[in-house]
Amino acid sequence: MMYVSSLKLTNFRNFEHAEFTFDQAKTAIWADNARGKSNVLEALYFLALAKSGRGARDRDVLRWGANYFVIDAQIEREDRSFPIRIAYDPLVGKKQASLAETSLPRLSDLIGAFNAVLFSPEDVDLVLREPAQRRRILDILVSQSNASYLADLEGYQRVLAQRNRLLKDRRSALLSHPEQVEPWNEQLSNLGARIISHRLEALNDIQNLLSEYYRAIAPTPEKMKASYRSPISMETRDQGREILFEALTTRLPQEVELRYTLTGPHRDNLIFTLDDKAVHQFASQGQLKTVLLSWKLAEATFLEQQTGWRPVLLMDDVFSELDPNRAKAVLNLIPDFGQVVVTSARDPDLDFKAHGFRLLKL
Amino acid sequence: MASEAIEKLIAALNRLPGIGAKTARRLALEMLTWDTDEVRELADLMVDVKTRVRRCSICFNLTEVEPCSVCSDMRRDRSSVMVIDFIGDLLAFERTGLYRGLYHVLDGRISPLDGIGPEDLNISQLLHRLRHGEIREVILANGPTVEGDATAQYLSQCLTPFEVSVTQIARGLPVGSDLALADQVTLSRALEGRREY
Structure with a gap:
């Protein structure tokens, strides 16, 4: 300990x-x-x-x-x-x-x-309702158990910012010269696939803990799950790099139009469900609090399993x-x-x- | 305010990298204690550098003669060219005395956030050298950053039509440092780049 x-x-x-x-x-x-x-x-x-x-x-x-x-x-x-x-x-x-x-x-x-793991009730609404905040709690969980994850995440943010700037500044010139965006696609798909793969594996490990803690706390018997929405799944994560690279290449015309990058871990979504219904759409305050609390308790147990130290x-x-x-x-x-x-x-x-x-x- | 002349000198020195307001003031006051001849010599040296030192038209090294002493040195291996981001990197490699090939200074790294695209770097000049030379190996020695990696990847795309072997310098642990203090990325790159002992 x-x-x-x-x-x-x-x-x-x-x-x-x-x-x-x-x-x-x-x-x-x-x-x-x-x-x-x-x-x-x-x-x-x-x-x-x-x-x-x-x-x-x-x-x-x-x-x-x-x-x-x-x-x-x-x-x-x-x-x-x-x-x-x-x-x-x-x-x-x-x-x-x-x-x-x-x-x-x-x-x-x-x-x-x-x-350490922090549960704070003031986070409940913010964290569970905003996709970016849900990705953030997942990132906090993975980065505490895996030091290279954070470095990958920082690198990814930097490459993403570079690529988005390219999409804004060069716009249509990129369509005739896609080779300018390729070095960024290369790095983005490498880092992105590693990030997504770590997230998927962590969620897979934490799934049973989540539903156990939810059942232990909630007075009602719904089944809590967390699912990760992404072009890459647990089954396809070995080809993650290729999947992202392909998506970055084929969606370029659309990205040039919208001026930002449409595929990658920054666009993926973490969804909490109770009996397969998304909590950010229908759950009560009591259910939301229990969901976040279950996540935090599961995080603590997960970190102990991964690092050997009780947080x-x-x-x-x-x-x-x-x-x-x-x-x-x-x-x-x-x-x-x-x-x-x-x-x-x-x-x-x-x-x-x-x-x-x-x-x-x- | 001491005098307008000295304030102007302080402001001018302050524009140099690494020279803050305090250091600029110290340098300016120091110059006042020198003999006029000594100060004139320093000023002449600065003007001299500016008028005599140019960029080599082949590799973009700093030089007083055209081409530079590296490019004109017939004892060097003319089949190999090392691509680097900045002149400082060239000087660092030359200090080791180990590399005996030629160089090509890009003068930067691709970075859209800083408004730097491939056309702002000396890439077309590198391709020109490959078309008209005896180069058989290109060594990519771009800095180990996101931008350095993008530059290296862009270059490797540009180099595919040429019959040259493209290599990249190893990334890994600094000598004399503690393994336990190295960050994860460096460690994993060092592991990837391991070789037979």
């Missing part, structure tokens, strides 16, 4: 200087609203992604009026204990991460050193958002996970202490 034993924040969100210690089991951060409970979870998640899991820019998490921020944490694993530090200086405009006192040449080198599970205000039956079901699942940090405004219905939580009052 892997856990955070201490966290020190300097100029992060509302904290000028703050230090927290966590034990390896369960911690419930207990405070009234607007004391910064969510910010502590955001900081812990920052250690896993090297950026805000809420999609905030670096200068947005800087305490108002401050000119730098630092997140220092100590990570414990059975085999070793090491510090992670992330520091940001807006003058340089750059974040710097260091792992075990060694400064890392690239931020992305930090990904995978420490794994830290972070749950923001989850219990006040769920109805009592679902909340109880989640509490009963928690012993299956490693370190868990939850936040809560005072909630008399749930006795955290009885479930083995250490209370941390902000």
